[in-house]
Amino acid sequence: MKTSALLLVIVIIARVGCAQSSEKRIAYLSKDRKEVFGAGDAAFSRTIEEAGDGFILREYYQPSGKLRVIAECIEYEPEIVYHGTVKHYYENGILRREGRYEEGYATGVFVEYYETGTICQRKEYQSDDKELILQHYTPDGKEELTQGNGIISTTDGETVCNLEIKNYLLLNSYCIKGGDTVYTDVEKPAEFPGGMTAMMKFLQTHVKYPADARRNGIQGSVLTGFDIDKNGKISNLSTVRGVSDDLNDESLRVISAMPHWLPARVGGKAVKSRFVLPIKFRLATSNRRR
Template sequence: MSKVDLTSLEWCELIFKDRNKSYGAYKMRRDLGKRQAAALIIVTVVALVGFTLPRLIRMAMPAQKEEMVEVTRLSTLEEPEIKEETMKKVEPIAPPPALKSTIKFTAPVIRKDEEVNEDDELKSQDELTQTKVQISIADVKGNDELNGKDIADLQEVITQTPEVQKEEPYDMVEQMPQFPGGPAELLKYIAKNLKYPIIAQENGIQGKVILRFVVNAKGYVEDIKVLRSLDPYCDKEAVRVVKSLPQWIPGKQNGRNVPVYYTCPIVFKLQ
């Protein structure tokens, strides 16, 4: 038995022999082969385009990396998880006890005028004014009546100055330190001076570096620490930029300048 082509015109004529060909079924049967061929061609073309179009787009438009530095305002940033540090309480240094000078006391002895030496006589105010004898005042520790020393013989008095301890930075003060020009100028300065590390760009590294530093009582930045690290190269670049910040308006507490902690987020982002 030979194979029958259901889409051939001969088969269609055989089916509709001695029948009403003006009815729509004859026309549908006659054009079945053309419709199947057209549908197959359309499906094939759509499939080829769907598989090759993304590749053609990538070849026509090569990917480009655009460097962009975004600095997030501190007010819109989620508060980082920072361990609370116990502030050291500065104990006041008690002043050293006052030292008292002691002078050896000699009991008076009554003698005749001829037995009194001229140097031992009581001097008048005019004689004391004209004399070249130096009168010194000094505090001597450990003198007593029996082993008294002449204060004028002492060449040097040594005084001990208490060590001045460095004031611990504040977390919050009445007037927080401010960058010259305000937060907007701070963002501009960081965006202008920050350089995206080339190694970080090649590795596709992006994200946030959160730094904390101290604005001291004179307005200078010091003691920079990385609270949230991103990449060693990005961390190093963020520290470099913050270290280059110019002098700030220092924070104040009770009307005096004090050191204050300041947290600054820096965002590295590729587009």
């Protein structure tokens, strides 16, 4: 009996050990999603595990080690391509957001929760790229939309943001801080002169892949935010999500060199708006499983 019990314990431990070893840490990340060296400077850690034809990606809060994200994906470098269920958690263990993706695209109904566990909102992503806001609730449970119509208002310090919803669709959104109104979603967005084709040509001509980043295999998409005033002038540039200092700086340099844009419009009038532009730096490698 003693021998059998000992053998059983050894087998169980061995199996647990094998399961743990399949989850491999691939990165430590700072709060602004930059990769850092070592747990001491990290806000999150990221692991990857092979699963079927894809991967299970997990992120953990540091230093607590509590689960932050668990996601099914088909690629994780140079960028994550979600495919399957994705769940985000608050550090207190409460579910923050859940939904499904198909090859990187959100699909179906997503549910978001407050840190208390009460529901915040439900959204539906449709195949034609429509994002429907089905329901939205205040922290105390009051529904803010009536049959898909209404205004969602949030406050963050001195900034008040308002989202105007009509027929379940976001019509306009704007933030007010210190009397200055900046629109983030508008009826007619700001546009690079000549449209998307002209902007892509401008980027292809002016973006230079930093030599150090290329040499060290650093790649990814830099998200840069900037304001476009009523006259189309660019100002207030910032890195929304960076990759590395040299890639971030190159993105800021190129955008600051752009000509004036055509300003956004609301109700036929030019308005100041906020724009976020991704600039992708990619080398010829991939970790997609075939």
